Amino acid sequence: MRFLKPAVAVIVFLGAIFPAIADEVKTVKSHALSLAGPPKYGPDFKHLDYVNPDAPKGGNVKLSATGGFDNLNPYISKGQAANGLGLTFETLMTESSDDPSAEYGLVAESVEVAEDLSFAIFNMRPEAHFHDGTPITADDVIFSLKAVKEKGTPLFRYYYANVKSAEKLNDRRVKFHFSGPPNRELPQIVGQLLPMLSKKYFETHIFEETTLTPILGSGPYRIREFEANRYITYERVPDYWGEKLPINVGRNNFDTVRYDFYRDTAVLLEAFKAGEYDYRTENSAKNWATGYDFPAVKAGLVILEEIPNKRSAGMQGYAFNLRREKFQDPALREALSYAFDFEWLNKNIFYDQYTRTNSYFENSVMAPKGQPTEAELTILEPYRDKLPARVFGEAYKAPVTDGTGRDREPLRIAQEILAKAGWEIKDGKLIDPKTGKPLTIEFLMYDPNSLRITGPFIKNLKKLGIDASSRVVDTAQYTERVRNYDFDITTAGFGQSISPGNEQREFWGSAAGKRPGSRNLMGINDPVIDALIENLIAAPTYEKLIPAVRALDRVLTWNFFVIPQFHAAYDRIAYWNKFGHTDVNPSQGPDILSWWVDEKKEKELQEGLKNIRQNN
DSSP states (O other), X not given: OOOOOSHHHHHHHSSSOEEEEETTEEEEEESEEESSSSOSSOTTOOSOTTSOTTOOOOOEEEEEEESOOOBSOTTSSSSOBOTTGGGGOOBSEEOOTTOTTEEEESSEEEEEEETTSSEEEEEEOTTOBOTTSOBXXXXXHHHHHHHHHHHSOHHHHHHTTTEEEEEEEETTEEEEEEOSSOOTTXXXXXXXXXXXXXXXXXXSSOTTSOOSSOOOOOSSEEEXXXXXXXXXXXXXXXXXXXXXXXXXXXXXXXXXXEEEEESSGGGHHHHHHTTSSXXXXXXXXXXXXXXXXXXXXXXXXEEEEEEEOOOOOBEXXXXXXXXXXXXXXXXXXXXXXXXXXXXXXXXXXXXTOOEEOOSTTBTSTTSOOSXXXXXXXXXXXGGGGGSOGGGGSSOOOOOOOOSSSOOOHHHHXXXXXXXXXXXXXXXXXXXXXXXXXBOEEEEEESOGGGHHHHHHHHHHHHHTTOEEEEEEOOHHXXXXXHHTTOOSEEEEEXXXXXXXXXXXXXXXXXHHXXXXXXXXXXOOOOHHHHHHHHHHHTOSSHHHHHHHHHHHHHHHHTTTSEEEOEEOSXXXXXXESOEEOOSOOOTTOOOGGGOEEOHHHHHHHXXXXXXXXXXX
C-alpha cells in the first residue's frame, strides 16, 4: 500500500492536519494517512460505519483452517505459523474494511510526515501496553524494526529496504529515517505492517527460532490454549488497552476465537454441515452450487450470502518456475496457456460463477486497457529493444475457447507457436530443442479439489505431446517445497491493494526471486522489470502511479510468467445463524470481528437443531 507523493497532496488529503517543525523540515501531522484522497473518517470519528457500537461482548466463534501448525511466531520463515496470531499483536496504525486507501492510528495516536519525505515521526499512546502490563515504548518499536528486518521473513526486508533507521526521540515518540528517492508509501507500511514486539521479552527468548511458547503481545486477544496441528483458542483480553479507540469500538466482541485444523479441504464442508465450526468463506463454485442443500439451510439455521466487494482481484494463476531451464522459453509458456480451457471449466465446473483474469491488477483502475496511453509509452519507450513487441500494442487478453471442450483452434495455435520456437513432436512426444528430451511437467498442489481444474488442463497438454501430471501433497510439505522453489508449476495468488507499491519488489523483483521464501515464485530475474518496479514506487502522485502500474502489468502479462485463472467480485459466505451484524457491508469484504453472538438467535439455533435431530 502507498499514498500520495507531493507535499501539497499530503496537505490536501490528510485529515485534521496540523503543521509542525522537526529538524527544520516541515511536517504534516495527522490521525490518519491516505493513499488516494482524504481518509473516510476524520479526527473526531466515533466508530466505523459498518459496526454496531453497542454490540454485546461475549460468546464464542469457531473457525477452520487446513493443514496444521508448529510455530507461534508468524514473522519468521521457519515452521508453519498458526492461523489467527495477528489477533495477539498490534501495529502503529491499522486500516478499516471500508476505507482501503487509508490507515488510522492504533498504538500511534498521530503521525508526522516530512514534506521532503525523509522521515516520519509516530507519536505513541501512553495507554498502549503489552499483555503483561508493561508499556509499549520507542525502544520496543526500534527493536521490532531491527528484528523483522534482519531476522524476519523476506517480505519485511523488501518492504523496509529504504527504512534506514529508527530513532528514539523520547519514550513515546519514534522517528523513522528513510533513504533512496522520495517514497510516500514508507510511512504507511511502517505504520501498518510493523508488529509491536517487546524488547524485554526477547532478551530471554530467541526471535528467529520457531516456538510453541506464546509470544508476549498487545492485541485484543491472547492465546488461551492450543494443541499443535489440531486447534488454537484465543481469548479476549479483558483489560485490552485499545478497546475504546474509535477504530476498535464495536469490534472484537467474541470472548473466544477458535481455529480447528483439518488435514485437507475435502472434509471442511462436511465439518461445517455437522456444526463443527461456525463460519466459512466458500471458495469452491461447485460446493456453492450443490453442497449446501442440507436440512439446516432449509430450516434457516444456516445462512448463505453473496456479498459484492470492491477489492482488487489481483492475479491468481498457474505460476511457472523459471528456475527450471525448460520454462525459460517464453514461447513454451505462451503455448501452454492455449491448453487451459477456462470457458469449458466455467460452464461445466464453476457454474458460470467466475470471470477470466487478464491483469495482475484485475478489477481495479490499475489494469491496462487497449493500446498504451501516452504516459505508459513514456515509461516503456526507453526499454523498447528489451521488451516483447506486443507490450506496445493491445493489453493482454487470455486465449478464449468456444466452451464446448472440443475447440481445436487454441491447440492448433499452441502447436504453431511451439513449432516456430523449434519444438518438435517425435513419437507423440514434445521434444525440448535444447535438451533433445521429451518435455515433462508436474503440477504441485495441496488441495485435492484442484484436480477438477487441473485434470482437464493436463488432458489438453497431453494432446500437445507433453507428459504432464499432478502431485497432491500435505500442507506442510507443500509449504516447504514452495518456499524452496521445488516445483514445476503451482497455483499462486498475488493480491493487490488499491495502490500498489513496495510489495512489487517482493512479487517480481530479481533479488527476491533469489532468496527462499519470497513471493517471487516464478523466479523473475529481469532488470527492466526491476526498473519498472522502482519507477512505480517513486510515482509522485496517484495519477502518475496508474500508468506506472499499467506499464509494469503489460510487461508481466506479455512475458507469460503465469497462466491467468479466474476471479469473482463477490464473497460467498455461510454461517450458523447465531450472529448479529449490521446491514452495512464493507467494500473490502466481511469483517467477522465486527460481528457478535446474538443470545436469542443462539438459543433458537439450539432449539432448531434439536428439532432436526428428533425428526431424523
